[in-house]
Amino acid sequence: MIDLYYWTTPNGHKISIFLEEAGLDYEIHPINIGKGEQFTREFLEIAPNNRIPAIVDRRPADGGQPLALFESGAILEYLADKTGEFLPRAGRERYMALQWLYWQMGGLGPMAGQNHHFRNYAPEKIDYAIARYIKETSRLYGVLDKQLEEHDYVAGKEYSIADMAIYPWVKPYENQGQDIEEFPNVQRWMGNIARRSAVERAYARAEKINPKDGVEMDDEARRHLFGQK
Incomplete structure (x- = not known):
C-alpha cells in the first residue's frame, strides 16, 4: 500500500x-x-x-x-x-527517460510555475516578468515539440515517467499564455496521453x-x- x-x-x-x-x-x-x-x-x-x-x-x-x-x-x-x-532498468534508454524527467524538474516546471504566478497570481502585473516567463515557457514547448517530431513519446518509442512528469505541466497551456497550435507535435502527444485510461x-x-x-x-x-x- x-x-x-x-x-x-x-x-x-x-x-x-x-x-x-x-x-x-x-x-x-x-x-x-x-x-x-x-x-x-x-x-x-x-x-x-x-x-x-x-x-x-x-x-x-x-x-x-x-x-x-x-x-x-x-x-x-x-x-x-x-x-x-515505465523506466528501463539500465542502458541508454534509461538515461534518455531520466534526462527528460530532469528537464521537466529543472526547466519546464519552474519556468511554467513562475509563468502561472506572474500572469495569474501576482498582486501587481509586472510586464517584464510576464513577458520573460511566457517567452521561456514557449521556448521549452519548442524544445519538446522538436523532440516529439520523430518520437511517439518524450524519451523515444516507449511511454515513460518522463511523459507522466511533463504532461500535467503542459495540460494547462492556456494559463501559461501558449498557443498549442504552434506546437503540433506537442498537441498530438497531449491527445494521446489524455486518452490513456489511467490518466x-x-x-x-x-x-x-x-x-x-x-x-x-x-x-x-x-x-x-x-x-x-
Whole structure:
C-alpha cells in the first residue's frame, strides 16, 4: 500500500498518474495547500520541505520499515524501479527517460510555475516578468515539440515517467499564455496521453477531491503559498 499525500497540482498529478498506470494499491491523503495543511507536524515529518506530493510506501522493496519520500521526480524514479515499469532498468534508454524527467524538474516546471504566478497570481502585473516567463515557457514547448517530431513519446518509442512528469505541466497551456497550435507535435502527444485510461482515472480522482483543480487563490491561500519565511 502506498500513502499518497497530494493536492490537485501538476506535481501531484504526476504521482497519481503513475500509481494508476502501474495498478498499485494507494490511498490519497489530501493536503490542501491553500489552507496551510502542508505545515502540519505530521506532514512535515514526511516532507520537510512542506511541498506536495509525498508518499509513504508501507511495503518497500527492501522489506524494511515504511519509506517516506518527497520530491516528485525522486518519487517517480523510485516507483519505476520498485515496479520495473515505465523506466528501463539500465542502458541508454534509461538515461534518455531520466534526462527528460530532469528537464521537466529543472526547466519546464519552474519556468511554467513562475509563468502561472506572474500572469495569474501576482498582486501587481509586472510586464517584464510576464513577458520573460511566457517567452521561456514557449521556448521549452519548442524544445519538446522538436523532440516529439520523430518520437511517439518524450524519451523515444516507449511511454515513460518522463511523459507522466511533463504532461500535467503542459495540460494547462492556456494559463501559461501558449498557443498549442504552434506546437503540433506537442498537441498530438497531449491527445494521446489524455486518452490513456489511467490518466483519465487520475484526473477523475482529482476532480472528486477538488472540483476546481489547483488552488483557489484567496487571501488565506496567498498567505500560505507566497508569505512563507
